[in-house]
Amino acid sequence: MAPVDVDAEVLGNTRLSANYNVLAFAAPALAEAALPGQFVMIRTAAGTDPLLRRPFSVFEILRDAAGAPAGISILCKRIGPGTTRLYDAAAGDRLRVLGPLGKPFTPVTPPAEGWMIAGGVGLAPFAALAEALAEAGTSARLFYGGRSASDLFYLDWFERRGVRLDLATEDGTRGERGRVTVPLEAALASRPADAPVTLYACGPEPMLKAVADLARQFNRPSQLSTERIMGCGLGGCYSCVVKVRDDDGAAHFVRSCLNGPVFDGNALVWE
């Protein structure tokens, strides 16, 4: 469907830490159409500063008591003036939310398993994907890495939905010490080569590359959600390009807002 620009009421702002928050918006039409892995463009100020909208993955697709789509939430990390406004937002505020945009994840169905790999704020698209996998009856795991135990969020939320957690922190305060791709590699190595597993990843570029490499090494499909500075989210500005290899093997810049943000890990070219 064509994207809509909703003057959305903030339903709630859950501050998870000094820098992370989850912002929930009332936006039934958007929630109805949104698919896991898609994104929205949010205008953080009514005036011209900050000027551009900011892109966010759809974190959760929220439902009302009757189960009807009611809104969406985003996982936001405060890094500049725009995200600071979103961190400071209050219930009842109204913000313009444009979406849903971009290519979604394709959730796998049993007997395939869906393994999500998140680094830091890269958890952003995975609540919605976890719901979709659960709905399909697909066995799901979340490999989730952060700097420290206090940077890992929503663990109970995922566990309640039957997602098995494999955690890693750089300082070793929770889960394995080091990178999240270490437990991922061990898990892949412990599986029979013919057990169908699809990898879904979102996080820093080196992590995405490591996941793409592991997917290739263990011959598993991967769907990677990329992050770029984005101007419009609709293909107008050509700022959010990602390098991909086409069928002929030639590498080209393509717009992550239209051709992504989710890409086949085999198609991405790493610089």
Next chain:
Amino acid sequence: MDLSVRVGSLVLKTPLMSASGCFGYGLEYKDIVDLASLGAVVVKGLFLKEREGHPPPRIVETPSGMLNAIGLQGIGVHRFVREKMPELRQLGAVVIVNVCGVSIDEYCEVSRILSDCEGVAAIELNISCPNIKEGGLQFGCHLDSTFAVVSAVRKATTLPLIPKLTPNVTSVSSFAKAAEDAGADAVSLVNTFLAMVIDVETRRPKLSNGMGGLSGPAIRPIAVRMVYECARAVRIPVVGMGGIANAQDVLEFMIAGATAVQVGTANFVDPFIWPALQAGIEDYMRRHDVARVADLVGTVCL
């Protein structure tokens, strides 16, 4: 109420156009914007061949503005004619193609190809892109080369020809005059202001290209001044742009002397802006008892 304006031989149903480089090839917006309702759709700059453009980061935000250094990524004129024009025609869009080149020959060749393509309404000659090494700005920063490239393309096409001027010169109006003398039907201005943003933590520029072009509301008063100067210097129509974000800004440019306007950065922020701009113009015309929007052009009271 008459919103139509004349740009050379071209009659536009409204003075509102998308700005090149800010609206893709138009089709990206077909689901949310009625392309036929715009005065014209000015599509992204095209060379003879495809171009990759610069690596990201390609944009950086600044107070009420943004820098871009896309590097004119594009599909080339042949693919545009084949893949984009049929649908643009079908949707009823008035298509103005922004033409790029690294040589006068290339500008002419691209223009010739477009002249043979049904549905191309005019050519905007990009002699002002600040982000590529060859072509673009090098033609737009010297009066002789501006005259030379406009004259050459003038001979290559009978389509309305609209050189797009850079503000990165001492006197834009002398370039508008050079374009007029070379046979241009109109001029459009301003392209972006060459600018730079540095990350003080890393001491590196925030754009991969180092520098980029500043656009957005931050540049609007300078653009209005330049449009005003050019409109007084030439007899051909001036198409004004630079930071237009609402109907009042459109009117400001027209009163300064613009016959039509282009909207770029604001479309990124609000792709649904077009009907609101038109409604705002109509509201103004009602309030000020203006029957023809063209009557507003150049009516600044000094």
